[in-house]
Structure formats: C-alpha cells, structure tokens
Amino acid sequence: MGTMFARGLKRKSAEDGEDVEGGLAGTQATPSYSLQRQSLLDMSLVKLQLCHMLVEPNLCRSVLIANTVRQIQEEMTQDGTWRVLAPQAAGRAPLDRLVSTEILCRSVREQEGERPAADVGDGRTPGLVPGLSAVPSAQALRSPQSSLWEVDSSRENRGGFQKSLDQIFETLESKTPGSVEELFSDVDSSYYDLDAVLTGMVGSTQSGHGSGLQAFTAVATPPPGSSCRSDLGELDHAVEILVET
Amino acid sequence: MAGAGGGGCPAGGNDLQWCFSQVKGAIDEDVAEADIISTVEFNYSGDLLATGDKGGRVVIFQREQENKGRPHSRGEYNVYSTFQSHEPEFDYLKSLEIEEKINKIRWLPQQNAAHFLLSTNDKTIKLWKISERDKRAEGYNLKDEDGRLRDPFRITALRVPILKPMDLMVEASPRRIFANAHTYHINSISVNSDHETYLSADDLRINLWHLEITDRSFNIVDIKPVNMEELTEVITAAEFHPHQCNVFVYSSSKGTIRLCDMRSSALCDRHAKFFEEPEDPSSRSFFSEIISSISDVKFSHSGRYMMTRDYLSVKVWDLNMESRPVETHQVHEYLRSKLCSLYENDCIFDKFECCWSGSDSAIMTGSYNNFFRMFDRNTRRDVTLEASRENSKPRASLKPRKVCTGGKRKKDEISVDSLDFNKKILHTAWHPAENIIAVAATNNLYIFQDKLN
Numbered sequence: 001m002g003t004m005f006a007r008g009l010k011r012k013s014a015e016d017g018e019d020v021e022g023g024l025a026g027t028q029a030t031p032s033y034s035l036q037r038q039s040l041l042d043m044s045l046v047k048l049q050l051c052h053m054l055v056e057p058n059l060c061r062s063v064l065i066a067n068t069v070r071q072i073q074e075e076m077t078q079d080g081t082w083r084v085l086a087p088q089a090a091g092r093a094p095l096d097r098l099v100s101t102e103i104l105c106r107s108v109r110e111q112e113g114e115r116p117a118a119d120v121g122d123g124r125t126p127g128l129v130p131g132l133s134a135v136p137s138a139q140a141l142r143s144p145q146s147s148l149w150e151v152d153s154s155r156e157n158r159g160g161f162q163k164s165l166d167q168i169f170e171t172l173e174s175k176t177p178g179s180v181e182e183l184f185s186d187v188d189s190s191y192y193d194l195d196a197v198l199t200g201m202v203g204s205t206q207s208g209h210g211s212g213l214q215a216f217t218a219v220a221t222p223p224p225g226s227s228c229r230s231d232l233g234e235l236d237h238a239v240e241i242l243v244e245t
Numbered sequence: 246m247a248g249a250g251g252g253g254c255p256a257g258g259n260d261l262q263w264c265f266s267q268v269k270g271a272i273d274e275d276v277a278e279a280d281i282i283s284t285v286e287f288n289y290s291g292d293l294l295a296t297g298d299k300g301g302r303v304v305i306f307q308r309e310q311e312n313k314g315r316p317h318s319r320g321e322y323n324v325y326s327t328f329q330s331h332e333p334e335f336d337y338l339k340s341l342e343i344e345e346k347i348n349k350i351r352w353l354p355q356q357n358a359a360h361f362l363l364s365t366n367d368k369t370i371k372l373w374k375i376s377e378r379d380k381r382a383e384g385y386n387l388k389d390e391d392g393r394l395r396d397p398f399r400i401t402a403l404r405v406p407i408l409k410p411m412d413l414m415v416e417a418s419p420r421r422i423f424a425n426a427h428t429y430h431i432n433s434i435s436v437n438s439d440h441e442t443y444l445s446a447d448d449l450r451i452n453l454w455h456l457e458i459t460d461r462s463f464n465i466v467d468i469k470p471v472n473m474e475e476l477t478e479v480i481t482a483a484e485f486h487p488h489q490c491n492v493f494v495y496s497s498s499k500g501t502i503r504l505c506d507m508r509s510s511a512l513c514d515r516h517a518k519f520f521e522e523p524e525d526p527s528s529r530s531f532f533s534e535i536i537s538s539i540s541d542v543k544f545s546h547s548g549r550y551m552m553t554r555d556y557l558s559v560k561v562w563d564l565n566m567e568s569r570p571v572e573t574h575q576v577h578e579y580l581r582s583k584l585c586s587l588y589e590n591d592c593i594f595d596k597f598e599c600c601w602s603g604s605d606s607a608i609m610t611g612s613y614n615n616f617f618r619m620f621d622r623n624t625r626r627d628v629t630l631e632a633s634r635e636n637s638k639p640r641a642s643l644k645p646r647k648v649c650t651g652g653k654r655k656k657d658e659i660s661v662d663s664l665d666f667n668k669k670i671l672h673t674a675w676h677p678a679e680n681i682i683a684v685a686a687t688n689n690l691y692i693f694q695d696k697l698n
Contacts, residue, residue: 036585040531043589056341056367059429059448060479060498061594064535067477071531 034081037072044069261680262696263643265636267321269306270689272634282685284672288352288360291676294322294683295362296690297347301331303364303417305375322692326375328417331366343368349434351443353456361420363443367430370445372421372456381411426452426462433483439490446483446495449476453507465513466495466505481596482542489548492517496553500537504564520562522569532584532593540596545605546677552608554599557581559610559620574620574627577612579650579661592666600675611670614659615686616646632670632684632691642696 076082279300307325429447451466486492503516536556560570649658680695
C-alpha cells in the first residue's frame with residue numbers, strides 16, 4: 001500500500017482531511033463539510049459492520065468507531081441535519097452513502113459536481129430487500145450490509161440509526177456470553193439477523209438464496225431454548241433447503 | 246543525545262551515536278503473516294532478548310560473552326531457544342477462532358539457573374521455563390545407552406551412573422497455564438515486584454494471579470457496564486509499579502490513566518489517582534478521542550514517573566501530578582492533517598509501544614516507514630532513526646532522518662506522502678543497563694547500540 005493518495009490528488013485530499021478536521025469549529029455550514037462529515041459517518045458504519053466479519057471484533061476499535069459515530073450523530077442532531085434522515089430514509093440513505101466513502105479521496109470539485117444538492121433520500125419508497133433489486137448493480141453488491149439497516153428500520157421504525165448502533169453492542173454482548181445464564185437467555189434477534197445477513201441469507205422473510213449450508217449454520221448458532229419468534233421459521237426454512245438439496 | 250545509559254559512557258554530555266549491530270529475520274520482500282513480530286522484551290539482566298510473533302512462537306536470543314580478542318565490540322545476540330508458545334484455538338461457543346499471536350512477553354526475575362517468562366495470547370497466559378542441559382547421565386543399570394531395557398537377569402554388577410558433558414541443549418517447558426479467566430482480549434501482563442503475583446488485563450477487566458495457582462484469579466478491576474450498549478471506554482494497558490507491590494496503573498481508550506492501590510479495597514474500581522490532560526478545544530475534531538486513546542503505559546525504572554503513548558505523542562507524567570503530564574513529545578505531528586485517511590485505512594488504530602532507557606534519561610517509541618524516535622529528557626533533543634536493510638553495515642552509524650511537512654523538500658528528507666504506512670514500528674525495547682536497543686520492524690528484529698569511542 002505505498003502512498004495513501006494518488007499522485008495528482010494529494011493536495012486536494014489534504015484539504016478534505018483538513019475540512020473534516022475543522023470539526024466543530026466554524027465550517028459546519030458549508031456543503032463540503034456536511035458531505036465529508038456524512039462520508040465519515042458512512043465509512044464508520046461500514047467499519048462497524050466489517051467488525052463482525054472478523055475473527056473476533058477488536059473491542060477497542062469498535063468502541064472508538066462507535067463513539068465517533070455518536071459524535072457525528074450528536075452534531076448532526078444539533079445542526080438539524082439529523083432530522084432530515086427520517087427512519088425510513090435511514091434505511092435507504094446508507095445504501096447511497098456507501099458510494100461516498102470513495103469520494104473522500106477525490107477532489108472537492110469532482111464531488112460537488114457529482115452530487116445533487118438534496119442527496120438525502122430521493123423519495124423512493126424503502127421496501128424490504130426485494131425492493132432493492134431496482135438498485136444499480138454496483139450498489140447491489142452492498143445489499144447485505146444495507147439490508148441490515150433495512151431490516152432494523154422496518155422492524156423498529158424509530159430512530160433506526162441509534163437502535164442499530166445499540167444492536168451492534170448487543171451483538172458484541174451476545175457473542176461474548178459470560179455466564180451459563182446468558183447462554184440460555186433469549187437471544188436478541190438482531191444477533192441472529194446480523195449473522196444471517198452476513199452469511200448471505202438476506203432478511204427473515206426473504207427466501208434465502210445463500211447456500212443451504214450457510215443458512216443452516218446461521219440458524220444453528222443461537223442456543224436451544226431461545227424464544228425468538230423468527231427462530232422456528234428459520235429452522236423450517238433451513239431444513240427445507242437441506243431437504244431440497 | 247547525552248549518553249547517560251549507564252555503563253561506561255564518558256561524562257561530559259557527548260551525544261549518543263547509534264550504530265547498526267545486527268538484524269534477525271528473513272530478507273524476503275514477501276512477509277509471511279506468522280513471522281510478524283508482535284512483542285519484544287529484554288530480561289532483567291539484558292542478557293536475554295525474547296520476541297513473540299503472530300504465529301505463536303517465541304524466539305529467545307542470548308548475548309554472547311564479550312570477546313577478549315575484540316575488546317571494543319559488544320557481545321552479539323544469537324538464538325538461544327525457539328519454541329511454540331501458543332497454538333490457534335477454536336472457541337466453539339462463539340464460533341470464533343482464538344489467534345495464537347503472542348501479545349506480550351514478560352520475564353520473571355531470575356532466581357536459579359533456569360529462566361522463566363510469561364507469554365500471552367488473547368485468552369491464555371503461560372509460564373515457560375527455559376533451562377539448559379549440558380550434561381548427560383551414562384551408565385544406567387536398568388537400561389542400555391540407547392534406552393532399551395536390559396534384561397534384569399543379565400545384570401551381574403551394579404554401577405553408579407556418571408555425568409558426562411554433552412552439547413548444550415536449551416529446553417523450554419510450560420510450567421503453568423493460566424486459562425479461562427478472560428472473556429475479552431488480553432492486552433497486558435505485568436509481573437509484580439513481589440515476584441509472586443502478576444496481573445493480566447483485557448479490554449474490560451484486570452485479574453490478579455499468583456504464579457503458583459492456575460485455577461483461580463482475583464478480579465481487581467471491572468469496567469464492564471451492566472448494559473453493553475453503554476460501553477464507551479475500554480482498558481488499553483496496565484502495569485504494576487516497579488517497587489510498590491500494591492500499586493498498579495491502567496490506561497483507557499479515552500486517554501485517561503488510573504492509579505489503583507490494592508490495599509484500599511479488593512475491587513479497585515475506584516482509583517486512587519486519575520490522570521488526564523484537559524483537551525485543547527482549538528484542536529478538537531472527530532478524531533480527537535481516537536488519537537487520545539493510550540496504546541501503552543510504562544513506569545520509569547525509578548518508579549517516580551510513568552509514560553503514556555497515544556497516537557501522535559508520548560507523555561511523561563509525574564505520579565504526584567494528576568492534572569497534566571510534565572513532558573509531551575511529538576512523535577509524528579505531521580500526521581495530524583492526515584487523520585481522515587489514517588482512519589480510513591485503519592492506521593489510526595495502530596498501537597505503538599514506548600520504552601525507557603535504563604537510567605530513565607531517554608525514551609523511545611516507533612513510527613511509520615520503519616522510523617523510530619528517541620527523546621532525551623535532559624537535553625530535550627530528539628532524533629528520528631530508521632531501521633532498514635540499507636543501513637545494515639556492521640557498526641555503521643545511523644543517520645538521523647527527517648520528514649518534510651510541506652514546502653520545499655530538502656535533500657535526504659522524505660515527504661509525508663511518501664511514507665510507507667505498512668512499515669510500522671510498534672514494538673521496541675531498551676536494554677535495562679546499557680545503550681542497546683531492539684527494534685521490531687514487521688518480521689525483522691534490529692539491534693542497535695551506541696558507538697563506543
């Protein structure tokens with residue numbers, strides 16, 4: 001990984017970095033700052049999700065990223081920009097935003113030319129995952145990740161984002177049972193969905209097109225005695241897949 | 246840099262001149278992940294130097310006795326023992342792998358002919374005994390020289406076995422295994438000055454162990470919130486005071502250090518002292534907290550000070566002053582404007598260690614591009630040096646390096662954007678008495694020493 005920036009872009013990128021560094025001091029109103037702050041938010045969310053794909057999440061890193069996300073969220077709430085991301089849009093917005101993590105290293109001029117002024121939710125109805133099939137193919141690759149938020153926001157339908165953040169920590173918690181009681185306590189269904197999503201089985205109502213074995217693994221991880229409503233449905237479904245194959 | 250490392254340095258403030266001594270490890274450009282060095286530690290005398298790697302192996306180097314024929318050359322470090330300390334494990338409960346990477350090695354003070362060290366991965370600490378065998382018994386009665394049992398009826402006379410010399414063999418054997426006490430990843434171990442107990446710290450808890458007892462440990466710090474959703478801070482490092490066996494410190498991801506006294510209560514959740522530098526509001530950014538996270542904390546040999554390493558600086562604290570550090574040294578301030586990119590490529594989470602010289606007059610820490618930095622606390626001078634194969638002629642002096650931050654780049658300077666962020670020096674160690682340093686650069690171990698006049 002030699003240099004961090006492509007040769008011709010380094011000065012512009014340094015500016016980008018500085019703008020974000022400006023933080024609370026002064027430059028909040030500029031569209032460039034908001035865009036970069038949003039990019040930082042998206043990048044952080046992606047990083048948090050990636051955590052769960054690793055061997056075992058580095059807790060210090062996860063906590064620091066989550067704290068950064070909270071900071072951004074607080075600032076955006078103060079700005080009033082947070083309110084614009086309504087619960088429905090919260091599910092949709094990350095999908096568009098994931099693209100912007102690449103923008104971070106591009107020149108500011110390129111960024112402003114590309115993005116329309118109102119880039120917060122374009123009025124398309126957020127569907128469940130099937131609805132995302134209308135999305136361009138480049139973004140469809142990221143659908144497992146965005147559908148995570150999708151599932152959360154459709155289920156909870158309130159401050160979708162904050163809940164997702166909490167669920168990440170519940171997930172971390174459920175992944176680290178400290179006692180026998182925890183083993184047999186109710187498994188938070190978010191842990192379950194997170195796992196399912198990451199192994200290719202997208203959404204609980206969706207017929208899983210992931211490999212049958214993967215689906216079965218995702219189903220098998222919650223301990224017996226769990227009273228997840230979706231549990232039985234998943235098990236049935238997984239057995240179906242196995243029987244078919 | 247004033248030469249004050251103890252030993253035979255001339256008085257009069259001559260600057261220390263660092264020279265290359267040795268390099269260990271493969272020259273190959275293609276680095277095997279398992280060979281990446283993850284910890285470096287001298288023992289109490291400095292005669293032994295241990296390294297741990299991502300593959301779970303420990304390699305111990307021993308300093309050769311000084312050669313009388315070449316009185317001006319110091320003893321070299323050569324391989325003394327190599328063993329597999331930890332193996333990868335699988336946690337079936339969580340369906341996760343437990344890495345075999347050695348996070349820390351700490352030596353025990355030597356009490357007899359054998360050497361003991363503690364090595365730990367994310368979950369399990371092991372006490373290893375390293376002993377020499379240079380004699381072999383011959384002339385057993387019940388078995389032959391090749392080990393086969395002799396027929397008892399054939400034995401007509403008894404003899405006393407005699408010890409004969411043999412080629413030196415160094416054996417490492419695990420004497421204790423301290424397992425199942427940590428839910429989270431162990432980041433530190435520290436041997437107490439009583440030489441009987443030690444602490445192990447993970448992200449949320451610190452446990453106290455007795456070296457003889459493996460099935461029990463005492464939890465002395467627990468910062469796990471009842472509701473994990475409320476978790477905002479983790480423990481990043483911990484260490485016992487070098488002389489006061491009841492005192493230890495631990496650092497956090499929020500840039501704070503807590504000093505605890507085990508005499509006050511069994512659970513040291515309430516600190517005796519709380520060290521935190523107030524934030525400078527003018528430099529606040531979204532990355533402020535991340536770069537304030539302390540990656541290492543080390544007491545000075547004297548026990549009067551402690552040093553902390555955060556992302557951009559090293560701070561020296563007087564244990565009697567909690568409000569702010571007495572010294573702050575910038576390691577690579579030119580990275581401040583690059584924090585966004587360093588966040589993106591995860592480099593901002595790199596955990597650099599730091600160390601004191603034997604006399605506490607100098608401190609050292611690593612940086613990127615295989616650079617490492619030294620700060621002399623007396624002269625207030627600092628220097629940037631590089632660990633590279635290009636500067637590896639025997640006894641070649643290391644040339645100070647300089648990073649150019651903007652404007653015209655002078656000859657021999659390197660610009661910030663040309664730095665190689667894959668070449669990071671996270672682990673360094675300083676000989677306890679002499680000016681010999683060990684620097685781990687990915688899979689290579691460099692040994693430098695000061696030039697003798």
